[in-house]
Amino acid sequence: MEFRTAKKFYDNLAKGKIYGIRCRKCKKYTFPPLLRCRECSSESVEWVVMKGTGKLHYYSSTMLPAIKFVGEPPSAYGLVEMSEGPVFLTKINNADISSPDSIAKGNKALPLPVKARVRKIAGMDIVTFDIKK
Numbered sequence: 001m002e003f004r005t006a007k008k009f010y011d012n013l014a015k016g017k018i019y020g021i022r023c024r025k026c027k028k029y030t031f032p033p034l035l036r037c038r039e040c041s042s043e044s045v046e047w048v049v050m051k052g053t054g055k056l057h058y059y060s061s062t063m064l065p066a067i068k069f070v071g072e073p074p075s076a077y078g079l080v081e082m083s084e085g086p087v088f089l090t091k092i093n094n095a096d097i098s099s100p101d102s103i104a105k106g107n108k109a110l111p112l113p114v115k116a117r118v119r120k121i122a123g124m125d126i127v128t129f130d131i132k133k
């Protein structure tokens with residue numbers, strides 16, 4: 001992410017607002033926000049607040065967390081398709097990762113609706129999702 005784009009994105013996340021961009025040309029959404037549309041590369045884009053809803057398609061657990069999260073407990077990561085279309089990989093707060101069997105069982109129930117929740121983890125604001133049960 002380009003610096004000014006990243007700053008705007010994270011400044012808004014701190015206020016609980018999840019921004020993406022929408023392309024004026026092809027009308028598709030890009031998330032996380034970039035300077036140009038991920039679908040057609042147009043630079044004619046506008047910032048929009050994402051609904052924060054979507055579907056979880058797959059999840060697993062972190063065996064080796066990213067270095068910045070090394071002090072955090074193991075957690076679930078999953079592939080979320082946002083209602084606006086973009087797909088991204090992020091932390092899932094309430095997925096069962098207690099054993100390989102529970103992960104397999106949890107995945108069999110997918111896709112399930114999810115709701116975004118901005119959480120502060122290791123000092124960073126992160127877009128995470130809760131499975132709606």
Ligand SMILES: [Zn+2]
Pocket residue numbers: 023024025026027028037038039040041042
């Ligand atoms: Zn486009």
